[in-house]
Amino acid sequence: MPLKKSKGNMYNWVTNQHAHLGGSCLHDCSYCYVKSNIYKRNPDFVKRYSGFIRLIEKEFDTNYGKGKTIFIEHMNDLFAENVPDEFIVRILEHCKKWPENIYVYQTKNPARYFKFLNLIPKNSILGTTIETNRDMSNVSKAPSAKERYEAMKILQFRKFVTSEPILRFDIEIMPIQHKKNFGVYHWDTFDNTTFLMDEADTFKKAEKIVQKKYGDRLSSNGADQVDIVDKKGNVVKIFHIC
Numbered sequence: 001m002p003l004k005k006s007k008g009n010m011y012n013w014v015t016n017q018h019a020h021l022g023g024s025c026l027h028d029c030s031y032c033y034v035k036s037n038i039y040k041r042n043p044d045f046v047k048r049y050s051g052f053i054r055l056i057e058k059e060f061d062t063n064y065g066k067g068k069t070i071f072i073e074h075m076n077d078l079f080a081e082n083v084p085d086e087f088i089v090r091i092l093e094h095c096k097k098w099p100e101n102i103y104v105y106q107t108k109n110p111a112r113y114f115k116f117l118n119l120i121p122k123n124s125i126l127g128t129t130i131e132t133n134r135d136m137s138n139v140s141k142a143p144s145a146k147e148r149y150e151a152m153k154i155l156q157f158r159k160f161v162t163s164e165p166i167l168r169f170d171i172e173i174m175p176i177q178h179k180k181n182f183g184v185y186h187w188d189t190f191d192n193t194t195f196l197m198d199e200a201d202t203f204k205k206a207e208k209i210v211q212k213k214y215g216d217r218l219s220s221n222g223a224d225q226v227d228i229v230d231k232k233g234n235v236v237k238i239f240h241i242c
Helices: 043-048 057-061 085-096 110-116 145-154 203-217
Strands: 016-018 069-072 102-106 124-129 159-162 182-188 193-200 224-230 235-241
Touching: 069 085, 085 110, 110 124, 110 145, 124 145, 182 203, 193 203, 203 224, 203 235
Parallel strands: 016 069, 069 102, 102 124, 124 159
Antiparallel strands: 182 193, 182 224, 224 235
């Protein structure tokens, strides 16, 4: 496969992308764009990125040239635990044949970077993504966000962290927007946004705001959520709404 030009706004500083790996990603994230409908319509794509992890040998014939910023394995996770060491070594060695480029690697298993630091091209940027501070085991088999954070914190290399997609972060680690004693925050699961809906001087008044605003929409298993938050950022009561 020839070197692919990068498109989109997510990494507008990346000029090209290339993938040596075939097979499905171990992390199996429910929101992964590789699993989206637009790709499922292409039978060749489905065949390439299904099944066991493997190397696509013809990809090692790709000439990277020079003067590019290349995202390596944009369709898979090179440092996932099911990728054999020898696969990683071969891919890194391929990159090192063209030292006049910048190489970008991103993984949800950044702790594995450390094993290959001596082999990773020096002109590389190492990244991870942290989508939430909450438990993600119901939507992803990747290492937890906390594990990723701890690994990236001590990584001595040029590095970056993204939040893609942005999932729900606990309100207590977000900037407090309300001025009164209690804020009423609404989390919209469709847009993945949390916003201050109203505020009150007392907890009882905050409860009344929720009751008046949502009424019959209050539910024990609703998709959206409303939190009453005190001035310290503590969530003192949670409502689910449908």
